[in-house]
Amino acid sequence: MSAEHWLFFFFAGVAVLGALNLILQRHPIHSALSLILVMASLAVLYLLLGAEFIAAIQIIVYAGAIMVLFVFVIMVLNAGEEERTSLSRVAKFVGLPLAAVFLVEVCYVLYRAWPSEQMVVPERFLGRTEDIGKALYGEFLLPFELTAILILIALVGAVVLAQKEP
C-alpha cells in the first residue's frame, strides 16, 4: 500500500469515528466539535483526490463559517447536556439490524452503479480552481445562479422574521 492509501484509510477512519462521536456525545458543543473534525477529514480526502480548491473551500465554508455559527448559537442559548430517555423496545430490537441492512444496501447499490474502475481517480479528476470556475460559470451557470437567488431569498426571509414588530 502506498502512502496515499494509508492517508486515505486513516482520515476516512477519523471521519467515521468523528461522525459516530457526533451522535454519541451528550453535549452539543462536543457534537459540534466532532462535526468539525469530520469536515476537516473530508477536506483531507478531497486533497488526496487532487481537489485542492474544494478541500480549502470545505474548510473555509463549513468549518470556518457554518460551524462557527453553530457553536455561536449553542453558546448564546447556553444549551446544556441532553437528557437521554430509554430507547423504545421496537428501536432496540429492530433498529440496529435494520440500520445494518440499509447500510449494506446503500453500499451494494453504490458499488453496482459505480464499480471501482469508474470511481474518481486522482489523475483523471479535474479539480483545479480554473476547471471548477469554468464548469460553474459555463455548463452549470443556470443552477449556480438559481442557487444564489435561493440563498438570497432565505437571507431576506431570515431578516424579515428577525425584524422587530414596528
Next chain:
Amino acid sequence: MSEWIGRHPELLVAGLKAGVLIFVLLTAVAYMVWFERKLIAHIQSRWGPYRVGPHGLLQPLADGLKFLFKEDIILTNVTSRFVYLFAPFLSLALALLAVAVIPFGPEEFELLGTRTGFYVADINVGLLFVLAVTSLGVYGVVLAGWSSNSKYPLLGGLRSAAQMISYELALTFAVVGVLLLAGTLSLREIVAGQSGTWAGFLPRWHVFPQFVAFVCFFVAGVAETNRTPFDLPEAESELVAGFHTEYSSLKFAMFFMAEYAHIITTSLLVTILFFGGWLSPFPDTAAWNFTRFLPSVLTAVLALLFFRDAFRLTNQYHRVLTFLICMGLAGLAFLLLHPTALILAQGPFWLLAKTGMFLFVFVWTRATLPRFRYDQLMAFGWKLLVPLAVLNVFVTSFVVAWRAD
C-alpha cells in the same frame, strides 16, 4: 525507518524547514512583544523595558521563564475539561500553521540533495489555505470563552465569534480584487506577477490599482487579530481579560503567542498580496544595482549602533552583551557580502523589511486609537468595509474584462 527516509529526502527537508520556521517564528513572536512594549513606551515618552539585558533585549526570555514557573491553575468547575485544556493548543497550533505556505524568497537552492526554496510548502491554493487556517482560528477564542464557565470569558468569546465572522467577509472580498488581477491562488505566483515597473519607476505592486482593497484588507486583518481598536473580545476595562481570563501560566502564554503570531501572519500576507512580497522596491536596472548591498549595509549600521552602546552603557554585563551582539551583526554583515549570500538574502530581506513596516503600523494603531463601541464595530464592518470591498470587486472585474477584450 531510516531507509524509508532515505528514499524520501523531501520529507526530511520539509521537516527541517518547518522546524527552523517554527523556531524563527516563535523567536519573532517573543521579540514582537518586546518591540511593542518598547515602541508604545517611546510613543508615550517612557523608556519601556530597560533592565533585563541592554535595551531590555533579554526581556522576552525573562517573560518566557516567568510564564513557565507561574502556577498553572486548572479550574475544576469548567463546562468541559477537554475543551478547556484543548483551546489554547488549538489557538497556537493554527496561528503557527498559517505561515507554512508563506514564500520568503524567489531563489531555489540545494538542501540534502533536494531542490527547494524559501518556503515550507508551495501549494497552488496557498492563499485559500491561509484564509482557511485563519478562519479556524476563531475556535480557540470561542471555545476558551465558552469552556471557562465564567461570565466575562463567555462574553469575550461571543464578541469574538461575531466580530471574526463579520470581518472575515470584508477580508475575503478585499482579496478577490487582487485575485482578479493576479489570476492565481498561489502566493509565489501572486508575488512573481507583481515584478516590473510602471513608467520606469513605480513598482507594479497591487497596492496602487487596489488601494481600496488594501485598506479593507488591512483594517479587517487588524480586526481578525483582535487588536486595538477592535480588541473587544479582551477589553480589559469591561471584561477583565476577555476570553482568556480563566487561563494562567503557559496556557495564557499560548493565547498570547497566538495573537502575536497572527499579527506576523497578517503583516506577511499584506506584504505578499499588495506590496510585492520579496520584490525590491527599486527598478531592476544597472543604475539601481547598488541597492543589492542594502541588507549588508543596514546590518553594518546596526552593528555600529551596538558598538557605540558598548561604550555608553553603565552596566558591565550589558556592555559585554552589547559588544557580543555587535560582533555577531558585523560578522553577518560581512557574510552578506559573499556573492551567493548576496543573492539569497535579497528576497527574505525585502519581505521582512516590508513586514516590519506593517508590524510597526500594528503597534502604532494600538498606541494611538481608542477602542470601538460594539455597535460601532458592527456598523463599521457591515455598512462600510463590506460594501466598499464589494464595490472594489465590481470595478476591478469590469476593468479586467474591459482590458481583456
